[in-house]
Amino acid sequence: MLTVSKHLPAARGLAAALLHRAATVSLDWDTRSKSRFDAYDSSGRHIAVFLPRGTVLRGGDMLVAEDGSMIRVQAAPQAVLQVRACPAHGTATDLPRAAYHLGNRHVQLEVQADCLQFEPDPVLAEMLRRMHLMVTEALAPFEPEAGAYGEGGGHGHHHDHDHRHAHSH
Numbered sequence: 001m002l003t004v005s006k007h008l009p010a011a012r013g014l015a016a017a018l019l020h021r022a023a024t025v026s027l028d029w030d031t032r033s034k035s036r037f038d039a040y041d042s043s044g045r046h047i048a049v050f051l052p053r054g055t056v057l058r059g060g061d062m063l064v065a066e067d068g069s070m071i072r073v074q075a076a077p078q079a080v081l082q083v084r085a086c087p088a089h090g091t092a093t094d095l096p097r098a099a100y101h102l103g104n105r106h107v108q109l110e111v112q113a114d115c116l117q118f119e120p121d122p123v124l125a126e127m128l129r130r131m132h133l134m135v136t137e138a139l140a141p142f143e144p145e146a147g148a149y150g151e152g153g154g155h156g157h158h159h160d161h162d163h164r165h166a167h168s169h
Helices: 016-021 094-104 122-130
Strands: 002-008 023-027 036-040 046-050 062-065 070-075 078-085 116-118 133-140
Touching: 016 070, 023 036, 046 062, 078 094, 078 122, 094 116, 094 122, 094 133, 122 133
Parallel strands: 002 046, 023 070
Antiparallel strands: 002 062, 036 046, 062 070, 078 116, 078 133
8 A cells, every 4th residue: 555645736746747657536525525535547556545644635736755756636526406597587696696595504615607516405406496597416526615714624713713603683
């Protein structure tokens, strides 16, 4: 087993030739949001990844193994729900409104120009359909937003505010 403990976000500073020669590892979002996991790369090598807690891997990141070899991370296609505005009777605010409601529920969300993408949840899918949005199942790479306070998988609080919400009575 090959140990990996170094992470180069977006493969910054590496020559294109190194990127093309590197083995790859295709990982779903759940695995890429963990700092410790085992996987097999495209060369068939069993790798054990030990990264600092809180590290999140993105497609295009590079891992460096203990022997100096490099492994390029790919976002694996996985089951997702894709949400789009209905072209027939939708409005320009339908998709932003959906993003607001999903964010209010702390859903990991990938935001694209014409589509929102998140991991399958039948309750949320039904809510969005009631809002007259088109919700379809797909297999696609999933790269949720990092959030306004930096990189991170879940809703870890590394920012300074509390979560007491003001309510008007």
